[in-house]
Amino acid sequence: MGSVGETILDAQERMKREGWCVIPDVIGPEHTQKVLDELWSVAGSASQRGEDTFLPFLDPNASNVRVFYLLEHAIFRELIQHPTALHMVKSVLGQQFLISNFTANVARPGSKSMGLHSDQSLVTPDPWTRVEAMSVVWCLTDVYFENGATLYVPGSNKWQRRSDISKNAKTNLKPFEAKAGSIVVMDGTVWHTSGANVTKDQDRALLFAYYTAPHLRQQVNWTRKLSKEVQESLSPEMEEWLGLGVAANLGEAILHLKYLDDQFAEEGGSSNANTAAAFAKSSHSR
Structure with a gap:
């Protein structure tokens, strides 16, 4: 298990330098496939209820399948609390944080790139002088450039204002490539976009667990969205991370x-x- 520890330490050092890291083999093949199967089942149920799985303001066409409110389902609640994910979250945000959102984006053949952004820029104004948001991206399929790997701008974690955005940012984009079962950890200051899937028959399925500093309002009001049954099943820690307790921002x-x-x-x-x-x-x- 020594190599696993070294991998985590290396990942933490990369996070400090570059704002991102890839940790391989966080979950095994059977677990990964089980989560992927559940994701497609949840996506199908959402479509049957008339919920949007394509948002025109995000994606150029319907080849991107978006699935929201994953924490309604036990398998995703377990995943967002995975010890490796939480270890990385605490190493970046500290012991106190909130779970802001958990969504999926499946890039099917023909999908194209959304707009370049940093996750922190969507919830806080500039200047971005410290990291206050981050994502743990779960790879449910192999992820590579041709099937739509997330593209990022190296060094963009040093940008503090929108005026810092490089004019040639589009030409500097690089892919996060990883095997199924891996996680890509990315702090909220890294500028990135979804990649285009140019394959004929290969999906790229990613889950985006979004965590923030505790003073930032969450993207989802979990009090309204999660059922009473689900809320009553949560541990005290999950209640705190979802902002469901009486106290707030202490x-x-x-x-x-x-x-x-x-x-x-x-x-x-x-x-x-x-x-x-x-x-x-x-x-x-x-």
């Missing part, structure tokens, strides 16, 4: 708020911080 208060008498002492104030932490914990208990 992060900096827990870390820094102190009694005035203790605030300027060399040591002290921990009692009030502990009180805030206890309150946050109790608000997520049943």
